[in-house]
Amino acid sequence: MSIQKVLDALKRNNMNAVLVQTKEEALQHVASLLSPGQTIGAGGSVTLKECGIDALMKNGSYRFLERYDPSLSEEERKQNTLLCYDADWYFTSANAITEDGELYNVDGYGNRVSAICCGPKRVIVVAGVNKLVKNREEAILRVKRIAAPKNTVRLNKKTPCAKLGHCICDTPDFSGCSSPERICAQYVFTAYQRDPSRITVILVNESLGY
Ligand code: SF4
Numbered sequence: 001m002s003i004q005k006v007l008d009a010l011k012r013n014n015m016n017a018v019l020v021q022t023k024e025e026a027l028q029h030v031a032s033l034l035s036p037g038q039t040i041g042a043g044g045s046v047t048l049k050e051c052g053i054d055a056l057m058k059n060g061s062y063r064f065l066e067r068y069d070p071s072l073s074e075e076e077r078k079q080n081t082l083l084c085y086d087a088d089w090y091f092t093s094a095n096a097i098t099e100d101g102e103l104y105n106v107d108g109y110g111n112r113v114s115a116i117c118c119g120p121k122r123v124i125v126v127a128g129v130n131k132l133v134k135n136r137e138e139a140i141l142r143v144k145r146i147a148a149p150k151n152t153v154r155l156n157k158k159t160p161c162a163k164l165g166h167c168i169c170d171t172p173d174f175s176g177c178s179s180p181e182r183i184c185a186q187y188v189f190t191a192y193q194r195d196p197s198r199i200t201v202i203l204v205n206e207s208l209g210y
Helices: 003-012 023-033 046-051 053-057 074-086 111-117 136-154 160-164
Strands: 016-020 039-042 089-092 096-098 103-107 122-128 186-190 199-204
Touching (some): 003 199, 023 053, 023 199, 046 053, 046 122, 096 136, 103 111, 111 122, 111 186, 136 160, 136 186
Parallel strands (some): 016 199
Antiparallel strands (some): 103 186
């Protein structure tokens, strides 16, 4: 997999694409973009935690729209979810990035994929090179074999993949899973951007998250 090929393809899709060598560099780059007082939303992400970006967003300098703190009431969580759509920045990782410069993300609720599609003024996608795949088919397989099984274990979901370590669906999508705790519900490929300044992908030359 040529990293340069992916960067070029992302740029052809009107996304900014930046390569950094380490998670520390990714953190520095993100810190240089933000100004105190700005509003920040984020999708749940192991990558953002590993890079220290999660801690940066919550250090008190910014208005961080918390969604995951267990002390939040349902009403507060809902309100912050909606406020994310008007945030200055939205941070997320990606479940996979194809050689054609498309991002692939699968959500349970859909708050993350919907914010990537539209709403927040700027979206920053931070991803390790372990997320790079050849094409759409490989992107879906990556979720079935790596991302979803690991995330269901992390989130303590009682799904078949949490038990088996892989998805049970033999269809090209996730429709064969009838678990009420299924986390694969909204599947989105993010391709060409009409606004060339909205999405920036920071590709980190390390393995991060899953
Ligand atoms: S569809 Fe169900 S079994 Fe398949 S990866 Fe998603 S949660 Fe796991």
